[in-house]
Amino acid sequence: MDQASALNVKMEETVGPERERDEGADAEFMAIDVEQWLHMYEQMSKIRHFDETVNELYKTARMPGLAHLYCGEEAVAVGVCEALRRSDYITSTHRGHGHCLAKGAEVHRMFAELLGKAPGYCRGKGGSMHIADPETGNLGANAIVGGGSGIATGAALSAKMRGTDQVAVCFFGEGALGQGVLYEVMNMASLWKLPVIYVCENNLYSEYTHYKETMAGELRARPMAFGIHTEEVDGQDVRRVYTTARRLVERARRGEGPVFLICDTYRYYGHHVGDINRAYYRSKEEEEHWKTERDPLKLLAQWLSQERYVERETFEEIDRRVREEIKAGVEFAERAPYPDPDEVTQDVYV
Ligand SMILES: Cc1ncc(C[n+]2csc(CCOP(=O)(O)OP(=O)(O)O)c2C)c(N)n1
Numbered sequence: 001m002d003q004a005s006a007l008n009v010k011m012e013e014t015v016g017p018e019r020e021r022d023e024g025a026d027a028e029f030m031a032i033d034v035e036q037w038l039h040m041y042e043q044m045s046k047i048r049h050f051d052e053t054v055n056e057l058y059k060t061a062r063m064p065g066l067a068h069l070y071c072g073e074e075a076v077a078v079g080v081c082e083a084l085r086r087s088d089y090i091t092s093t094h095r096g097h098g099h100c101l102a103k104g105a106e107v108h109r110m111f112a113e114l115l116g117k118a119p120g121y122c123r124g125k126g127g128s129m130h131i132a133d134p135e136t137g138n139l140g141a142n143a144i145v146g147g148g149s150g151i152a153t154g155a156a157l158s159a160k161m162r163g164t165d166q167v168a169v170c171f172f173g174e175g176a177l178g179q180g181v182l183y184e185v186m187n188m189a190s191l192w193k194l195p196v197i198y199v200c201e202n203n204l205y206s207e208y209t210h211y212k213e214t215m216a217g218e219l220r221a222r223p224m225a226f227g228i229h230t231e232e233v234d235g236q237d238v239r240r241v242y243t244t245a246r247r248l249v250e251r252a253r254r255g256e257g258p259v260f261l262i263c264d265t266y267r268y269y270g271h272h273v274g275d276i277n278r279a280y281y282r283s284k285e286e287e288e289h290w291k292t293e294r295d296p297l298k299l300l301a302q303w304l305s306q307e308r309y310v311e312r313e314t315f316e317e318i319d320r321r322v323r324e325e326i327k328a329g330v331e332f333a334e335r336a337p338y339p340d341p342d343e344v345t346q347d348v349y350v
Pocket of ligand 1: 094095143144145172173174175176203205206207271
């Protein structure tokens with residue numbers, strides 16, 4: 001009996017649905033500049049290398065605490081944030097490094113925060129799950145599952161009341177659908193036609209449980225019950241995430257109300273860096289399938305090579321540049337000072 005059937009979950013629910021070719025979408029992808037796709041590749045590469053390095057810092061005991069890695073899900077953060085302006089808002093989650101970087105956070109200040117150092121985004125007092133950066137519209141990662149939904153919806157209400165055309169994106173995992181606050185804010189957002197985009201990253205598992213074991217009915221039926229326009233997209237294909245997000249963001253900007261975007265995706269590592277023995281909740285074959293067949297970086301690079309004639313060396317050069325930036329970021333953070341002990345009660349709730 002394979003892992004999927006042991007858990008009473010069908011195989012297609014662990015490897016994702018079959019995706020068909022869509023010629024209309026292909027034409028839309030071709031109309032976008034190669035440079036812009038390469039920028040998205042670079043952003044995804046940055047997130048991948050950043051979080052792989054976080055894992056190393058944890059394993060070699062150079063980082064205090066733990067972290068939730070975003071590897072495998074990069075196309076969601078990058079595709080959505082590429083459709084936003086700097087002045088638009090996002091709220092993030094406990095698995096937030098990808099969202100922060102995609103919205104424009106700087107690698108060296110991110111590492112400084114993770115190592116508890118003074119130049120970090122929260123002066124080293126927030127850590128992985130609380131990185132916020134008002135300069136880039138990032139209203140913060142959040143250790144409370146579903147916690148960002150009230151903040152993003154409030155930000156969208158504020159934008160509407162101030163008469164700006166800003167939008168707010170609320171990223172969350174499918175586990176957040178078990179939180180009541182999400183239903184309260186979706187109700188208000190729909191009634192008041194707020195410019196908020198709920199982005200549900202369905203990576204199949206909430207901690208160690210397949211979502212089908214805890215969710216009654218269909219995921220998409222939940223936002224639809226509030227009359228919210230809902231779409232689902234292959235979250236491993238940054239081309240689809242970006243073009244769909246671009247359309248939905250414009251819809252929200254025009255004042256047509258909230259939208260809900262389900263992105264089908266997968267996390268490559270454990271729920272957090274310490275979750276290394278995963279055999280009791282998902283199989284090695286399943287992980288391999290996503291990594292070899294559905295990797296967002298490989299999928300974009302393959303398409304750019306085949307259809308847009310980008311040379312392999314171009315990707316190697318981008319990856320090399322990214323690795324240098326990551327290395328310099330870690331060196332910066334390791335050299336940086338800790339905050340002064342005298343300020344231990346500043347900027348925190350005591
Ligand atoms: C309100 C609340 N309940 C429980 C937890 C413990 N917890 C942390 S992450 C997590 C699972 C979240 O799953 P999901 O929302 O699908 O996000 P993913 O980890 O898959 O990205 C849980 C239950 C929490 N942090 N907050």
